Amino acid sequence: MMMDILSWKYIFEVLILWFFYYMLLVFIQGTRAVQVLKGLIILIIIFTITQAVRLEIMNWILTKIFTISVIAFLIIFQPELRRGLARIGQFGMFYREKETLDEIAKAAIMLSKKKIGALIAIEREIGLKTYIESGIPIDSHVTSELINTLFTPNTPLHDGGVVVQGSRIIAAGCLFPLTQVPNIPKALGTRHRAAMGLTEETDAIVVVVSEETGSISISTGGRLTKNIDDNDLAKVLSNIYRPRRSKKSFFDFWFRVASRIGNSE
Numbered sequence: 001m002m003m004d005i006l007s008w009k010y011i012f013e014v015l016i017l018w019f020f021y022y023m024l025l026v027f028i029q030g031t032r033a034v035q036v037l038k039g040l041i042i043l044i045i046i047f048t049i050t051q052a053v054r055l056e057i058m059n060w061i062l063t064k065i066f067t068i069s070v071i072a073f074l075i076i077f078q079p080e081l082r083r084g085l086a087r088i089g090q091f092g093m094f095y096r097e098k099e100t101l102d103e104i105a106k107a108a109i110m111l112s113k114k115k116i117g118a119l120i121a122i123e124r125e126i127g128l129k130t131y132i133e134s135g136i137p138i139d140s141h142v143t144s145e146l147i148n149t150l151f152t153p154n155t156p157l158h159d160g161g162v163v164v165q166g167s168r169i170i171a172a173g174c175l176f177p178l179t180q181v182p183n184i185p186k187a188l189g190t191r192h193r194a195a196m197g198l199t200e201e202t203d204a205i206v207v208v209v210s211e212e213t214g215s216i217s218i219s220t221g222g223r224l225t226k227n228i229d230d231n232d233l234a235k236v237l238s239n240i241y242r243p244r245r246s247k248k249s250f251f252d253f254w255f256r257v258a259s260r261i262g263n264s265e
Helices: 004-027 033-052 056-076 078-086 097-113 146-151 189-199 229-247 252-264
Strands: 118-122 136-141 161-165 168-176 205-209 216-222 223-225
Touching: 033 056, 097 118, 097 146, 097 205, 097 216, 097 223, 118 189, 136 146, 146 168, 161 252, 189 205, 189 216, 189 223, 216 229
Parallel strands: 118 161
Antiparallel strands: 118 205, 136 168, 161 168, 205 216, 216 223
16 A cells, blocks of 8 residues: 555656656746756766766866756846746746637737738747847737737837747737748738748748738748638638647646636636
8 A cells, every 4th residue: 555655646746747848848848948958968968977077177167057057057047037937927837818819809800900910920839039128128918909009110129039938028010031932912011921831831820911901810830811801811710829839747636727717727
């Protein structure tokens, strides 16, 4: 009986550690921390080898490097750590996705009625760090009012794209790559070409509002779906976004439970 209890205890501890490692990998994906993690792994391998062959000087140097790296890590990645703690306060991985998508849809509809052009990229699994760095940092909660303000005509950020990461607008005025697909209809402007170009290189979802017609389009996987009805926009966004976020895994059930709790509040 005691052995059975101990066995379950070990299994439970392994599952907890597995969960935290998984959360860590999800958190650092698409950030500078990925490269740092690779560097730390290399240092740990070197440290293990030097201990095995008893290279005392190398061991001493690496020990000092590890001590300093803890402080350096906290300083360098302070913005990422702050955002990570904020995410933990929102069920960790659950960024109130429905609320965010609804706000984006609401903003697109408002801009469409006023015939104001817009380009909104929603990050998924592949980080958009390269494109975020081409714009102006914002780091603010997603609201339809803020999105409308960012795309106000004759402002510095009007012509660029907005990047949404989780439930926050990370940057505005970002530059996206234009599509490389030949024979694109001439009716498609720069925003539509940029939307297709970004989704050819990443798994992002891009919402486009045409400045000429006010029509709303969505690009994903390098393809463009045009003239989406206002009433269907939020539903279409949710249907496209959630399958990629909700992979079949050990955590699926808990993801759904937490999402429902968050939406009911």
